[in-house]
Amino acid sequence: MKARVHITLKNGVLDPQGKAIQHALDALGFSGVDDVRQGKYIELDLAETDKAAAKANVEEMCKKLLSNMVIENYAIDID
Amino acid sequence: MKARVHITLKNGVLDPQGKAIQHALDALGFSGVDDVRQGKYIELDLAETDKAAAKANVEEMCKKLLSNMVIENYAIDID
Amino acid sequence: MKSAVVTFPASNCDRDMYVALEKITGQTPHKIWHQDSDIPNVDLIALPGGFSFGDYLRCGAMAARSPAIKAIAEHAKRGGYVIGVCNGFQVLTEMGLLPGALMRNASLKFVCKTVQLKVENSDSSFTNRYNTGQVVDIPVAHHDGNYFADDQTLAKLEDNGQVAFRYVDEKGEATPSSNPNGSQNNIAGIMNERGNILGMMPHPERFIENAQGGQDGRGFFESIINSLN
Amino acid sequence: MTDINWNNSPDITEDLIKEHGLSDDEHKLMLKILGRTPTLTELGIFSVMWSEHCSYKSSKLHLKTLPTKAPWVIHGPGENAGVIDIGDGQAAIFKMESHNHPSYIEPYQGAATGVGGILRDVFTMGARPVANMNALRFGSTDHHKTRHLLSGVVEGIGGYGNCVGVPTVGGETNFHPSYDGNILVNAMTVGLADQDKIFLSAAAGVGNPVIYVGSKTGRDGIHGATMASAEFTEDSEEKRPTVQVGDPFTEKLLIEACLELMSTDMVVAIQDMGAAGLTSSSVEMASGGGVGFSLNLDMVPQREEGMTPYEMMLSESQERMLVVLKPDRVKEAEALFHKWDLDFAVIGEITADGNLTLTWQGNVVADIPTQPLADNSPEYDRPWVKTEAPAVIDAADMAAPNDLGETLLKMVGSANLSSRAWIWQQYDNQVMADTIQMPGGDAAVVRVHGTDKALAISTDCTPRYCYADPFEGGKQAVAETWRNITAVGANPMAITDCLNFGNPERPDIMGQFVGAIEGIREACTVLDYPVISGNVSLYNETNGTGIHPTPAIGGVGLMQDSSKMIKIAPKENGDVILLVGQSNGHIGCTQYLSIIEGREEGAPPPVDLELEKKNGDFVRKHILDGNISACHDISDGGLFVSLAEMAMASGKGMNIALNNGDIPAHAYGFGEDQARYVLSVSAADADVIISDAAETDVKIENIGVVGGEALDIEDLLTISVKELLDAHASWMPNYMSTES
Ligand SMILES: Nc1ncnc2c1ncn2[C@@H]1O[C@H](COP(=O)(O)OP(=O)(O)O)[C@@H](O)[C@H]1O
Numbered sequence A, B: 001m002k003a004r005v006h007i008t009l010k011n012g013v014l015d016p017q018g019k020a021i022q023h024a025l026d027a028l029g030f031s032g033v034d035d036v037r038q039g040k041y042i043e044l045d046l047a048e049t050d051k052a053a054a055k056a057n058v059e060e061m062c063k064k065l066l067s068n069m070v071i072e073n074y075a076i077d078i079d
Numbered sequence C: 001m002k003s004a005v006v007t008f009p010a011s012n013c014d015r016d017m018y019v020a021l022e023k024i025t026g027q028t029p030h031k032i033w034h035q036d037s038d039i040p041n042v043d044l045i046a047l048p049g050g051f052s053f054g055d056y057l058r059c060g061a062m063a064a065r066s067p068a069i070k071a072i073a074e075h076a077k078r079g080g081y082v083i084g085v086c087n088g089f090q091v092l093t094e095m096g097l098l099p100g101a102l103m104r105n106a107s108l109k110f111v112c113k114t115v116q117l118k119v120e121n122s123d124s125s126f127t128n129r130y131n132t133g134q135v136v137d138i139p140v141a142h143h144d145g146n147y148f149a150d151d152q153t154l155a156k157l158e159d160n161g162q163v164a165f166r167y168v169d170e171k172g173e174a175t176p177s178s179n180p181n182g183s184q185n186n187i188a189g190i191m192n193e194r195g196n197i198l199g200m201m202p203h204p205e206r207f208i209e210n211a212q213g214g215q216d217g218r219g220f221f222e223s224i225i226n227s228l229n
Numbered sequence D: 001m002t003d004i005n006w007n008n009s010p011d012i013t014e015d016l017i018k019e020h021g022l023s024d025d026e027h028k029l030m031l032k033i034l035g036r037t038p039t040l041t042e043l044g045i046f047s048v049m050w051s052e053h054c055s056y057k058s059s060k061l062h063l064k065t066l067p068t069k070a071p072w073v074i075h076g077p078g079e080n081a082g083v084i085d086i087g088d089g090q091a092a093i094f095k096m097e098s099h100n101h102p103s104y105i106e107p108y109q110g111a112a113t114g115v116g117g118i119l120r121d122v123f124t125m126g127a128r129p130v131a132n133m134n135a136l137r138f139g140s141t142d143h144h145k146t147r148h149l150l151s152g153v154v155e156g157i158g159g160y161g162n163c164v165g166v167p168t169v170g171g172e173t174n175f176h177p178s179y180d181g182n183i184l185v186n187a188m189t190v191g192l193a194d195q196d197k198i199f200l201s202a203a204a205g206v207g208n209p210v211i212y213v214g215s216k217t218g219r220d221g222i223h224g225a226t227m228a229s230a231e232f233t234e235d236s237e238e239k240r241p242t243v244q245v246g247d248p249f250t251e252k253l254l255i256e257a258c259l260e261l262m263s264t265d266m267v268v269a270i271q272d273m274g275a276a277g278l279t280s281s282s283v284e285m286a287s288g289g290g291v292g293f294s295l296n297l298d299m300v301p302q303r304e305e306g307m308t309p310y311e312m313m314l315s316e317s318q319e320r321m322l323v324v325l326k327p328d329r330v331k332e333a334e335a336l337f338h339k340w341d342l343d344f345a346v347i348g349e350i351t352a353d354g355n356l357t358l359t360w361q362g363n364v365v366a367d368i369p370t371q372p373l374a375d376n377s378p379e380y381d382r383p384w385v386k387t388e389a390p391a392v393i394d395a396a397d398m399a400a401p402n403d404l405g406e407t408l409l410k411m412v413g414s415a416n417l418s419s420r421a422w423i424w425q426q427y428d429n430q431v432m433a434d435t436i437q438m439p440g441g442d443a444a445v446v447r448v449h450g451t452d453k454a455l456a457i458s459t460d461c462t463p464r465y466c467y468a469d470p471f472e473g474g475k476q477a478v479a480e481t482w483r484n485i486t487a488v489g490a491n492p493m494a495i496t497d498c499l500n501f502g503n504p505e506r507p508d509i510m511g512q513f514v515g516a517i518e519g520i521r522e523a524c525t526v527l528d529y530p531v532i533s534g535n536v537s538l539y540n541e542t543n544g545t546g547i548h549p550t551p552a553i554g555g556v557g558l559m560q561d562s563s564k565m566i567k568i569a570p571k572e573n574g575d576v577i578l579l580v581g582q583s584n585g586h587i588g589c590t591q592y593l594s595i596i597e598g599r600e601e602g603a604p605p606p607v608d609l610e611l612e613k614k615n616g617d618f619v620r621k622h623i624l625d626g627n628i629s630a631c632h633d634i635s636d637g638g639l640f641v642s643l644a645e646m647a648m649a650s651g652k653g654m655n656i657a658l659n660n661g662d663i664p665a666h667a668y669g670f671g672e673d674q675a676r677y678v679l680s681v682s683a684a685d686a687d688v689i690i691s692d693a694a695e696t697d698v699k700i701e702n703i704g705v706v707g708g709e710a711l712d713i714e715d716l717l718t719i720s721v722k723e724l725l726d727a728h729a730s731w732m733p734n735y736m737s738t739e740s
């Protein structure tokens, strides 16, 4: 079973990487980019076969390690 | 219009981060994690209102800046 | 002063910290391996710089979940001194012992150079051998030293005098160009409310003798010794 | 002979052999050594072992002529790195290596894995790495790839070196159009060990276990020959990248684990898996010890599924080592590696028959006698033609610039002479807390931890000299490292070289190679400064245009008392500025000619090695006597640039008056005559030095004093130090922040 986790910065948290990308795109001549935010994308291969159990498990992982709750949000997809 | 870009390592390319995360999860007692791969997730706010045009534009950005075509793949969603 | 230095797998300033503490305290520091859950009874625990777990995922994240961490937190709870330098600062924020987070440098580049720091308040256990407002030279070397906290936290830090060091120019002004990483309010180091835990990005342990380029870092360690007496 | 039975092995066709780059003669030799047709795995092994990269077939003949011995040399070329005696039972171990091609393809990972590779060469011998250096050459600043390559390479070097905790303390950086299609990334590591704890790769002890430690093996870096194996791999959905990705975290663990292992007495032999990974490491260990290796490839830790023996043997996955242990110590060693969270696998044992025997899934897939494979590696005497010596240019034939001040400003703010702080600030140059001379000076200096001693390190090469005259250029590269090391007060001990050239099959290129080697040989001989390790990188060529010949030299010197070390910044106002050496206004091949006149021609400055030695020994003696407070050698840009650099380093001005006789001022000021130094000394010491110079027949002149806010050269120029600093500091940040 595969879990896909998106970790994004909370609103209001400064995103130096996103800002730098936006700047670089601009310099490369890409106009009309109003905002860029960079996050992390993590794919997990799980032995678990039950969807709900997998989700609960990955939720734990996010809280304990994968995301820093002070600055980040996470979203989990299981398939 | 929002574009979401996933940048992932090509198959077979070593992913030191993913490996380290897998290891850390294991050390925290999360069992049954067979593989972890880490990628980037980039959200762009675009002024463009035409979906096809936006996609073509972001595709260019991926090739020119956002992804490293030698070792990474990218995938674009527009909504 | 009895001290201990923690080593995570890819700590790389642990020896430097150890040597500095040994030279300045005249006592041999203890070594704590990240897997140890029993730690020695000491006055000060130092979390050194480096890359703990490769700085993968987030700097200090995996280190903050190591077996030794619980005991370190208990030591802090008992009022024992804890310092985190560079990666150690990142670990302390990841542990939740200090507020805020350290983000990628605004330049997105690793930065290694000597910076000027203003000692914001010489009342603390970590700064009492300096004068308030004194400008000292200390090197930085990091990729993620861009201090971030929400406005409320920031205001609290400032109001409580928890900001220990700030990046400044030679005149002591906290200007944008004297800020090596984009930190909010030019923050280089902070303390907890109780005043027994400090985290800072610059490396005082690298500047303890003139051959290294300066010795302004000594005062930091001497302050801790002083506050124990 | 063992039964070779790999039923998957394809027919070894002529085409397949061609694809593996074996010549007809090499093919015949392979058949003779084996006494039969090879399996695919064997073909792969022969192919990589006999590649230019592993066999040095074009260069061996000439490399043999280099001086490699001195009483203080413990191990010269032939080991993973060279070893010198630095007294008190301690040794310095160092080597430089190229990672040019990978860095052009993928600058970050190419440079990062280059650093990883050279670190392994050094710690595999038992040394703790204490300093990294990097010598970089990029294409023209106008070339559309240069910014991207520069930023990626620097980030990669920092990303790797910073994480493993080894300070990157210096290097050099040039831009020249000859590198447009072939950048050079040369990395050097210096390590320290106790002489009784130096480890070699020669295996011994029939029955001893062979251990694999470090990262798992993937399909990384299986180069040109990939096509041959593609049909045997499961997935072909996407073309496999041949780029290797570095994992500095694992490298750091590997350093600590290996050094811990080597502090015990468990190890018989140890070798990193460098280029050609498992193949070259096992062949070298076996042939070096005159034993055989029997390996069970099923035991190799693998990152990917369905890997074939061919792929496992040719993989260039990083952060891996091969160790032969004493037989009863496997459990202990395993526990040690597990403590550091590293893979540990017994993959075979030492055998008596001298063969590399590989089994996989119950079948023998290769069985090669290693001695003939190693000993019979091809050696070519490639035809070469001597580079014709260019005519000497006379500065008197050249118009003088209108404004010497503006000229100097333009030079210090040029691509090739401006500050490299933008680069070195991305490197942790202080970790380990023993760096006592950081980038920006003549040589980097790191203390030998816990002692009064220190090592001085410098990498140098002036490719434009080498292109004009490989022999003089080769001499100059060696002499410049020697001079830089001298200028900080250290005693130059030995060098490593990294010889970057174009296609050796072209006689003119081969002539450059031969000429440079001759020059290096002569310089090392006269300066008593042996070559103890090195690396050759050929075929740096695109569309028939080769790079400028670039024999990068990495020199290491020793100081007994690190408190005597000096830097380039004058200390006190009123100090006297002395010029040591003969200034002839040599203008050919200079930075002045290139930057100001846009010309690259003429003969390079000749290098009088006896004079180098005399002047250098004189300067060093006075540094060690405590008579000199700052010293800077004169190289790129000549006297005026050296003076400007000293003024910028101290923030103090200078008042200089020249005695240039009938040499035009611009030639005197920007000429690049060799064997020269600028000293800053107290007035009292100046008398001592000048009278000693008279006695020892060293040419010395008092040219002025330190003071004021400007570099003032009487009748010629006045520029404020601030203006100089602005020009010098801003070029690279400005360049990197503008888009191509
Ligand atoms: N790529 C680099 N990395 C680190 N330091 C560098 C690099 N390139 C140049 N430097 C440093 O910049 C200074 C000037 O370099 P260079 O002009 O080559 O010195 P020199 O002429 O004395 O050999 C030296 O201290 C050198 O170590």
Ligand SMILES: [Mg+2]
Pocket: D441, D442, D443, D484, D632, D633, D634, D635
């Ligand atoms: Mg020099």
